[in-house]
Amino acid sequence: MKKQIILRGLLGGPIGVFIGVIITLIAMYANNLETIEFNQLFNYTIAGFIIGMVNAGASVIWDKDEWSMSKQLICYYLILYPTFIFAAYIGNYFPINMINIAINSIIFIAIYFIITLLCYFYNKSWVHSINNKMKTRG
Numbered sequence: 001m002k003k004q005i006i007l008r009g010l011l012g013g014p015i016g017v018f019i020g021v022i023i024t025l026i027a028m029y030a031n032n033l034e035t036i037e038f039n040q041l042f043n044y045t046i047a048g049f050i051i052g053m054v055n056a057g058a059s060v061i062w063d064k065d066e067w068s069m070s071k072q073l074i075c076y077y078l079i080l081y082p083t084f085i086f087a088a089y090i091g092n093y094f095p096i097n098m099i100n101i102a103i104n105s106i107i108f109i110a111i112y113f114i115i116t117l118l119c120y121f122y123n124k125s126w127v128h129s130i131n132n133k134m135k136t137r138g
Contacts, residue, residue: 016052
């Protein structure tokens with residue numbers, strides 16, 4: 001399992017950088033910015049790598065079939081949330097103070113909840129379609 005965490009993390013880091021660069025370019029375009037300071041870009045790159053690496057590495061949680069879905073969701077959240085705050089600090093995504101942390105925490109929780117619900121209903125319909133196919137064959 002440790003090997004899988006490391007391998008996935010090493011693959012996820014560059015993916016996080018790629019996604020981070022795309023988001024940065026979109027934000028620059030939306031705000032009519034033509035240039036970005038090197039330090040700022042470097043910080044965004046490091047933050048993207050950390051987020052990608054941790055997300056990918058933590059994905060081994062979903063392979064733990066003996067764990068309940070609730071336990072998987074809570075563990076994954078407890079890994080991602082501190083990573084998000086740390087990356088926000090490194091990338092200087094927002095000023096670090098209690099109000100901004102609270103606001104961004106609510107946003108993070110809402111997005112996490114929505115994605116979780118979407119995945120749940122997708123998987124539920126997928127299982128339902130498999131069960132229907134099995135009923136028609138049987």
